[in-house]
Amino acid sequence: MSYDIIGDIHGCFEELETLITKLGYQRQKNIFVHPQGRKLVFVGDATDRGPQSLEVLELLFALQDADLLQYSPGNHCNKLYRFFKGHKVHISHGLETTVEEFNQLSEEKRKQIRKRYINFYESLPFYQQLDNNHLIVAHAGIREDMIGKPIQKNIIVFVLYGDITGESYLDGRPVRRDWAKHYKGTALIVYGHTPIKEARFMNNTVNIDTGCVFGGKLSALRYPELTVVSVPSIQPYVKEKFHDYDD
Numbered sequence: 001m002s003y004d005i006i007g008d009i010h011g012c013f014e015e016l017e018t019l020i021t022k023l024g025y026q027r028q029k030n031i032f033v034h035p036q037g038r039k040l041v042f043v044g045d046a047t048d049r050g051p052q053s054l055e056v057l058e059l060l061f062a063l064q065d066a067d068l069l070q071y072s073p074g075n076h077c078n079k080l081y082r083f084f085k086g087h088k089v090h091i092s093h094g095l096e097t098t099v100e101e102f103n104q105l106s107e108e109k110r111k112q113i114r115k116r117y118i119n120f121y122e123s124l125p126f127y128q129q130l131d132n133n134h135l136i137v138a139h140a141g142i143r144e145d146m147i148g149k150p151i152q153k154n155i156i157v158f159v160l161y162g163d164i165t166g167e168s169y170l171d172g173r174p175v176r177r178d179w180a181k182h183y184k185g186t187a188l189i190v191y192g193h194t195p196i197k198e199a200r201f202m203n204n205t206v207n208i209d210t211g212c213v214f215g216g217k218l219s220a221l222r223y224p225e226l227t228v229v230s231v232p233s234i235q236p237y238v239k240e241k242f243h244d245y246d247d
Contacts, residue, residue, distance in 0.1 A: 001131060003223040004034075005041040007199075008074065008192040010213035011050025011097065012235060016059070019218050019231045030062040041128065043192035044074030044139035048094030049213045050235065054101050054113065061116055064123070073124045074139035074193060075160045081121040084114045094213075126151055127159050133187055135223060140176075140193035141205065144185035162193055178245060180205040190221055194243045199228045202245075214241040 004023045009016050020040065025032035032040065046060060047053035063069040073081075080098060083089050091099055102110060127138035129147070136147060140162035146155045157164070163177040176194070183189065183203045192209030199219055200207040210230060212218035215237030217230040 002036070002038045002225075003041045003070075003130065003135070004038055004229070005043065005137060005190045005208060005221045005223060007043055007208035007210055007219050008045040008195070008212070009042070009047075009050070009056050009218065010045055010076070010094065011047055011053035011056060012212045012218060012233065013050070013052035013055040013059075015212050015218040015231055015233055016056060019220060019229070022231055023220060023222075023229055030059070031066050031068060033068075039068070039070060041070040041130070041137055041190075042072065043137055043190065043208060044072045045076040045192065046071075047080055047098045048076045049097055051097070052101075053098040054105075057113070057117065057120075061120060064120060070128055070130070070137075071124055072127050072137050072139050072159070073121060077121060077124075077139075078160055081118065084117050126156055131223070136187050136189045138189065138191050141179055141189060141191040143179060144183060144187075147185070147187065180207070188223070188226075190223075195241055196243055196245070200245060201226075211242050214238040216242065 020032050025034045046056045060069060060071060079089055079095055127136060127142055129136055136142060138159040140159055142159050161174060163179040164174045165177060167175040169175060180202045183205050185204060189205040191207055194207060195209050195211030195214055196207055197216060199210060206221050208219050208221045210217040210219040212233045213235055215233050215235050217232055219228055219230040221228055
């Protein structure tokens with residue numbers, strides 16, 4: 001099977017449509033299909049920060065309805081889920097943009113979106129094992145010793161947030177270890193979560209989050225070719241949001 005694994009979207013629906021079209025997919029009603037049978041895969045964080053989070057969700061819902069959705073939830077997905085469940089969450093770090101879109105809807109439409117998103121999120125695997133386990137897709141990555149093990153809290157935290165230390169930077173972002181630098185597994189792990197200027201290939205892992213919502217690019221890794229296809233962002237460029245790995 002051939003896949004196109006798309007990095008963090010964060011509400012950048014226009015760039016998403018452009019990238020999917022550039023990858024050769026064709027619109028059929030409210031979904032996209034590839035004439036050669038390729039499949040779209042997503043590393044999560046579809047919403048927040050960008051201008052069209054609900055449009056992105058509608059596309060994901062349509063793909064799910066067509067039994068074509070392959071999506072790994074990210075930390076923003078989890079936070080939106082907790083918001084819709086009525087849990088106490090801080091409406092910050094981008095969630096406020098999605099909530100603002102949501103609040104523009106009619107009460108009936110809000111009920112529909114809330115119910116649908118809860119069902120959507122609860123059906124997602126925390127990470128994806130594809131191509132006979134030769135390909136792993138997890139939002140923030142996953143350690144080799146976690147793959148295939150029963151899902152426990154430490155695995156959920158890792159795939160959503162990365163290898164966090166428990167410390168935080170001054171802006172509130174958690175300090176994360178560079179787990180990919182020490183990965184020695186044979187399965188290719190594709191992830192996002194940490195925005196970078198160019199896709200990063202390291203020890204049979206690929207970070208495909210090229211910071212679209214911060215004015216970078218929206219990128220996809222073509223598998224098994226291992227080539228990157230990108231489209232430029234139309235969002236304002238925010239230099240300080242991009243991470244520099246110490247490789």
